[in-house]
Amino acid sequence: xxxxxxxxxxxxxxxxxxxxxxxxxAGGTDxxxxxxxxxxxxxxxxxxxxxxxxGEWEVGEENVRLGASVPYxxxxxxxxxELPGLALASHTVxxxxxxxxxxxxxxxxxxxxxxxxxxxxxxxxxxxxxxxxRGSRRIPIDAFYTGVKRNALAADELxxxxxxxxxxxxxxxxxxxxxxAMVIAVxxxxxxxxxxxxxxxxxxxxxxxxxxxxxxxxEFLNAALEEGGFWDNGQIITPSVAKQFADLCSAACNxxxxxxxxxxxxxxxxGVMARRTLTWTWESYRGARRTIEGAA
Amino acid sequence: MRVxxxxxxxxxxxxxxxxxxxxxxxxxxxLGLPGSKNACEQGECGSCTVRLDGVPVCSxxxxxxxxxxxxxxxxxxxxxxxxxxxxxxxxxxxxxxTTLQNAQQWQAGGTDSQTxxxxxxxxxxxxxxxxxxxxxxxxxxxxxxxxxxxxxRNPTPTDADIREALSGNLCRCTGxxxxxxxxxxxxxxxxxxx
Numbered sequence: 490x491x492x493x494x495x496x497x498x499x500x501x502x503x504x505x506x507x508x509x510x511x512x513x514x515a516g517g518t519d520x521x522x523x524x525x526x527x528x529x530x531x532x533x534x535x536x537x538x539x540x541x542x543x544g545e546w547e548v549g550e551e552n553v554r555l556g557a558s559v560p561y562x563x564x565x566x567x568x569x570x571e572l573p574g575l576a577l578a579s580h581t582v583x584x585x586x587x588x589x590x591x592x593x594x595x596x597x598x599x600x601x602x603x604x605x606x607x608x609x610x611x612x613x614x615x616x617x618x619x620x621x622x623r624g625s626r627r628i629p630i631d632a633f634y635t636g637v638k639r640n641a642l643a644a645d646e647l648x649x650x651x652x653x654x655x656x657x658x659x660x661x662x663x664x665x666x667x668x669x670a671m672v673i674a675v676x677x678x679x680x681x682x683x684x685x686x687x688x689x690x691x692x693x694x695x696x697x698x699x700x701x702x703x704x705x706x707x708e709f710l711n712a713a714l715e716e717g718g719f720w721d722n723g724q725i726i727t728p729s730v731a732k733q734f735a736d737l738c739s740a741a742c743n744x745x746x747x748x749x750x751x752x753x754x755x756x757x758x759x760g761v762m763a764r765r766t767l768t769w770t771w772e773s774y775r776g777a778r779r780t781i782e783g784a785a
Numbered sequence: 786m787r788v789x790x791x792x793x794x795x796x797x798x799x800x801x802x803x804x805x806x807x808x809x810x811x812x813x814x815x816l817g818l819p820g821s822k823n824a825c826e827q828g829e830c831g832s833c834t835v836r837l838d839g840v841p842v843c844s845x846x847x848x849x850x851x852x853x854x855x856x857x858x859x860x861x862x863x864x865x866x867x868x869x870x871x872x873x874x875x876x877x878x879x880x881x882x883t884t885l886q887n888a889q890q891w892q893a894g895g896t897d898s899q900t901x902x903x904x905x906x907x908x909x910x911x912x913x914x915x916x917x918x919x920x921x922x923x924x925x926x927x928x929x930x931x932x933x934x935x936x937x938r939n940p941t942p943t944d945a946d947i948r949e950a951l952s953g954n955l956c957r958c959t960g961x962x963x964x965x966x967x968x969x970x971x972x973x974x975x976x977x978x979x
Contacts, residue, residue, distance in 0.1 A: 490804040492786060492850040514848055518828055521846040524805045525826040534804060538851045562840075584953020585931070587828050589840045590847070670952035671829055 491533045498540050498620075501647060504533075506622040509644035511535040515543065515558040516590035518583070519599045543594070543649070552652045554618075557594025564593075572653055574609035574660030574679050581605055581664045583671055594648045597633065600640040600699070607634070607700030608679030609662050611692030614654040621645040627652065634699035658682035659773035661766040664694075665750075665758045675750040678738070678762035682770045687711070687720050691763070696742040696755045706737035706763065723778045726771050731764050738763035790852045792816065793862025794869075794882015802849045809833045809844040811852075812859060817889045820860040820926045831954030834927035835859050841934045843953075860926035861888035863933060867907035870937065909933045909971045916967035920958035928954045932968050940975055942968070 493511060495501035505511055511533035514520045523529035537543055543558035546568065553571050555564070561579035565588070569576040575593075582588050582605045596604040597617055615630040619642055628641050635641055642648070660681040666672030677694035689710050691703045713730045714720055739760035744752040788799045788811065799815040807826075812818045812835070821844055822832035828843040835844045836858040844857075858866050862883040869881050883891070893904055893914070906914070909932050919925050928951060935942060935950035942950070947968045956964060 492804040492848070494850060494853070514851070517846045517848055517851065518843075521807060521848060522827040524848075525807065525845060530805070534848060534850070536848065536851050583828065584831065585950060586831055586834055586841050586843045586953045587846075590842050 490531065493533055493535045494539060495535070495537075496539045498542060498649070501535065501537060501540060502620060502622050502645075504535055505647055506645045508533045508535075513537055513598060513647060516560065516587075516592055516595050518587050518591040519595060537647075544592075548655070552654055555593060555651045555653060557597075557648045557650055558592045560590060560592050561588035571655045572609075572613065572660075573656050574613050574662050574681055575606060575653060577660070577662040578605045578609040578664075578677075578679065581662070581669075581672070581674075581677075593651050597640065597648055597651070598642070600634055600638050602634075602637060602697060602699055603674045603677075603695040604700065605664065605674060605677065605694065608677050608692030608694040609660070610651065610653060610679075611700055611702050612660065612679035612681040612690045613656065614681075614683075614690060616652045617648060618650040618652060619646045620649050621647070625649070631702065634701075637698045639699075656681065657685040659770040659777070661769050663762040663766050665762070673749065676742075676744070676755040676758050676762075678759055678766055680763070680766040680770055682774055684720060684774065687715065689714070689767075691738065691741075693738065693741060693759055695749075696744040696759050698743065701741060701743075703738040703741035703763070706734050706741060709737055710734045710767075723775045725775070726767060731767055734767055735760040735764040786850060788849050788853055790854060791856040792818070792885070793858055793865065793888055794856075795884055797885060799849070804848075804850060806849045807845045808835070808837075808847040808849055808852050808857070811849045812844060812857070816885060818859055818861050818885075820888075820891070822923055822926055824923070828953075829955070830924070830927075831931065831951075832924050832927040834930045834954065836930060836934060839934075841931050858930070859888070860929055861891040863929060864891075864905050864907045864910060867909070867933060868905065907933060908974055909936065909968070912967040912971035912974065913964075916963050916970050918960060918963040918967035920956075920960045924954055924956040924958075928956070928964060932971070936968070936972055936975060940972065942972055944969075 493504045512531040513535045515537045543556045545556045547554045561582045564579040565576050593606045596606040610630050616627040617633050633641050662679045664677040665675040674695040676696040679692035681690050693701050739756045742756045744755035746752050786802050788802050799811045824830045824832045826845045828846045833844045865883045
């Protein structure tokens with residue numbers, strides 16, 4: 490095994506081009522487990538810790554550019570207002586020790602359906618900035634996950650940053666597990682209201698071969714909210730609408746039975762989380778609306 | 786490969802390090818510092834917790850090559866680290882920190898291993914002894930490092946803060962209540978001292 494230690498992004502890209510089988514390592518919270526257990530013996534380890542740029546973030550007009558290695562702890566502490574869904578999801582990642590090392594780039598690189606960041610990224614809307622010596626491109630998050638632990642990266646590409654839309658409305662994240670800390674999601678759900686475009690986006694984790702959006706559920710809810718004038722009148726969501734939304738989210742799942750839970754449990758739990766996160770975010774939207782309009 | 790890094794305030798060098806080796810292995814097997822414990826090797830248990838550039842991490846998940854030029858504090862250096870912090874930090878003389886030899890021989894024994902008397906302990910270590918928070922002792926080093934870091938950041942933690950900060954450290958004797966007592970005790974003593 491060779492340990493490659495590029496000190497700049499350009500050097501890292503050159504190293505990855507020269508050794509496409511090199512395994513990038515940043516926080517190490519996935520890669521080192523595989524090495525410790527002898528599940529993997531990569532020919533090259535490509536250490537990204539010395540590239541300072543990857544640990545930084547910028548808050549722009551519409552997006553946050555989040556460096557691939559920004560640890561979850563920093564997201565929780567610094568980006569709660571801009572990226573509330575991702576901050577909530579970050580808080581559910583493993584333990585403080587892991588959150589101090591792991592970041593969204595690793596979650597995307599591993600592309601496990603159970604990665605905690607995925608539902609939040611899908612719901613908020615995001616693009617993954619990847620680069621190789623051939624050039625840079627941005628992959629929409631909806632096109633990024635291609636299979637179980639597979640993503641749209643080419644062999645010579647590295648993940649540099651994620652561009653996540655700043656929240657323009659309430660966002661929520663919910664996750665089912667046996668305890669609060671150190672839990673791989675049985676299933677997870679992210680929901681974001683986008684009052685600017687009068688749309689709702691979702692993200693489902695650990696209930697299909699890849700993280701997915703519940704698109705039929707989104708379309709149904711968008712139409713129901715529009716039809717009922719909900720965005721303007723700020724009424725509470727009709728229970729029948731919430732139920733239909735929850736059912737459609739369950740239907741968007743394609744889960745398996747495994748040690749963490751059964752397929753039918755996952756389908757059910759996703760529906761429950763969909764209904765709850767919808768209620769939470771909508772109540773928060775109504776509250777904010779009342780404050781703005783000064784009505785009691 | 787060779788790895789140069791700072792351990793407990795002193796420059797160290799580890800030779801013949803295999804590229805896939807963890808920081809934990811380097812500490813225990815190359816530098817002779819077995820205080821950080823090896824259990825799950827997957828970041829679940831927290832018994833290998835050390836501070837890397839000030840931040841608590843699972844040393845089993847840090848590749849050895851990643852610590853080149855960086856600073857690590859292990860449980861063996863915790864007493865000196867806490868003392869230095871209490872004195873206002875800084876190390877102009879270069880004589881602070883813990884030598885490798887002292888770290889290798891470090892024990893909580895002193896003149897009385899039951900009470901820790903005669904040894905200079907950090908506040909959190911003394912509190913663990915006083916509160917009876919040490920049973921088999923395997924999880925203790927990781928808990929000490931994690932708890933000490935939390936108290937540095939948050940001197941007046943709520944019970945929820947303590948649980949959150951220690952949520953990555955498992956105690957299979959399940960002595961969590963005494964561990965909570967110990968951290969509360971250390972926090973109380975710390976606030977009295979100010």
